Amino acid sequence: MTAGYDTKALLFDVFGTVVDWRSGIIRELGAWGEERGIVAEWDKVADVWRGLYQPAMQRIRSGNRGFVRLDLLHEENLHEVCHQFGLGEPSGADRHRLVTAWHRLDPWPDSVAGLTRLKSKFIIAPCSNGNIALITNMAKRAELPWDVVLGAEVAQAYKPHPQAYLGSADAIDLKPEECMMVAAHQDDLEAAAELGMATAYVLRPNEFGPDVKIQPTRDGAWTQVAGSFVELADQLGC
Amino acid sequence: MTAGYDTKALLFDVFGTVVDWRSGIIRELGAWGEERGIVAEWDKVADVWRGLYQPAMQRIRSGNRGFVRLDLLHEENLHEVCHQFGLGEPSGADRHRLVTAWHRLDPWPDSVAGLTRLKSKFIIAPCSNGNIALITNMAKRAELPWDVVLGAEVAQAYKPHPQAYLGSADAIDLKPEECMMVAAHQDDLEAAAELGMATAYVLRPNEFGPDVKIQPTRDGAWTQVAGSFVELADQLGC
Numbered sequence: 001m002t003a004g005y006d007t008k009a010l011l012f013d014v015f016g017t018v019v020d021w022r023s024g025i026i027r028e029l030g031a032w033g034e035e036r037g038i039v040a041e042w043d044k045v046a047d048v049w050r051g052l053y054q055p056a057m058q059r060i061r062s063g064n065r066g067f068v069r070l071d072l073l074h075e076e077n078l079h080e081v082c083h084q085f086g087l088g089e090p091s092g093a094d095r096h097r098l099v100t101a102w103h104r105l106d107p108w109p110d111s112v113a114g115l116t117r118l119k120s121k122f123i124i125a126p127c128s129n130g131n132i133a134l135i136t137n138m139a140k141r142a143e144l145p146w147d148v149v150l151g152a153e154v155a156q157a158y159k160p161h162p163q164a165y166l167g168s169a170d171a172i173d174l175k176p177e178e179c180m181m182v183a184a185h186q187d188d189l190e191a192a193a194e195l196g197m198a199t200a201y202v203l204r205p206n207e208f209g210p211d212v213k214i215q216p217t218r219d220g221a222w223t224q225v226a227g228s229f230v231e232l233a234d235q236l237g238c
Numbered sequence: 239m240t241a242g243y244d245t246k247a248l249l250f251d252v253f254g255t256v257v258d259w260r261s262g263i264i265r266e267l268g269a270w271g272e273e274r275g276i277v278a279e280w281d282k283v284a285d286v287w288r289g290l291y292q293p294a295m296q297r298i299r300s301g302n303r304g305f306v307r308l309d310l311l312h313e314e315n316l317h318e319v320c321h322q323f324g325l326g327e328p329s330g331a332d333r334h335r336l337v338t339a340w341h342r343l344d345p346w347p348d349s350v351a352g353l354t355r356l357k358s359k360f361i362i363a364p365c366s367n368g369n370i371a372l373i374t375n376m377a378k379r380a381e382l383p384w385d386v387v388l389g390a391e392v393a394q395a396y397k398p399h400p401q402a403y404l405g406s407a408d409a410i411d412l413k414p415e416e417c418m419m420v421a422a423h424q425d426d427l428e429a430a431a432e433l434g435m436a437t438a439y440v441l442r443p444n445e446f447g448p449d450v451k452i453q454p455t456r457d458g459a460w461t462q463v464a465g466s467f468v469e470l471a472d473q474l475g476c
Contacts, residue, residue, distance in 0.1 A: 071411070123378060133411035136361060136386040148374040149386045153409070171391070173309070173371035 005198040006178055010118055011127035011168055013183035016207040019105040022046055028101035045085050052077035057158040067156045069131035075099045103137040114229020115145055117238040125150045127168045129158050160191035200224035200232055243436040244416055248356055249365035249406055251421035254445040257343040260284055266339035283323050290315035295396040305394045307369035313337045341375040352467020353383055355476040363388045365406045367396050398429035438462035438470055
């Protein structure tokens, strides 16, 4: 299965792959709204907030804006989504609470058990667009046993820009072919594969909620395909 | 004891404070020498190699050289120390083995137990001059349970340059006064204290071997003084 690769590290996409961002953001928005007496369709607010994520990063990927941390992009996008849904203008402690909702996302049920097994054989590291503080606080709360935090801020580039992957591998002094990118998103895996990384596609059919069907994987495109991190650990002999 | 501070993260010096670099380097050099039939006073070789560390970083701190990783400085200094002791010119796999000896250092006996307790209450992170790969490989081998790897490479500056501390705190989105620097070296603590960090002086009397006596601490200069990480965990209520 892994012929041609000498995998030493597994690099993980985080939002959607390790943690269930949608349920977490709906929960955090809902709790805030209840305290403030604000009623909204929080699932739609969450989806619109997440929807602003790619265009915000695209301005940086394309060179139209210097690198800034994802916390700041989340804050700017919060402003926009609040305006769009008529939620007022959260400021001070409220704004901080909502922006750091992205730090308080729950892992999928298999994430911690799977990562713990995978860590026995490989360096395991997030290769996320999340900033270091976000990923560190998330890991602390969710008990994600990362060996090291990599990704956008370390590489100063947002995935799927090649530098995000190359900078992460380089930080741990590995070649791309010594890394396996693990993600629930095929565009993320495609970008990693083009650079020579092995790939593991992990199915997270509920990432976008009950109404969104995930496109099935293209057979044979990825080094591994697994239904969970525990299944991936089985496949990789951990 | 910690009046005036709101400590959320403990930042650790690594070489000498968390791991016993001297014994480890003597062991690694000796094993290599034995295989190659090279005889030398390996304790002296280790001390000279370590002695070249500060001047090499000083060229970067002073702005006379751009930032490079500690692995590269160790490699350059190895060249010099081998020349000085007539050890030949290790190349290829030998050079890689010796340079990465700094990745294979053992923790002091209390390090893992103490860090594990401290982690229950604080973010624990190396704030080391070691590069990310070095610190990650060391942690993996020694089972050091860091939450996140910080330090020179993240901040692009070598301690005791202020940016090394400020950049590390900023990466986890904390103010200096929310961090406590933990070190066996008073110059490291002095630099952190000047920036507003709390400080913990941990005594490592054997760091430099049996012939070197460590200068005693100045009473009252540090927020905490402890004989081990376990004692520090007691003091901090972990």
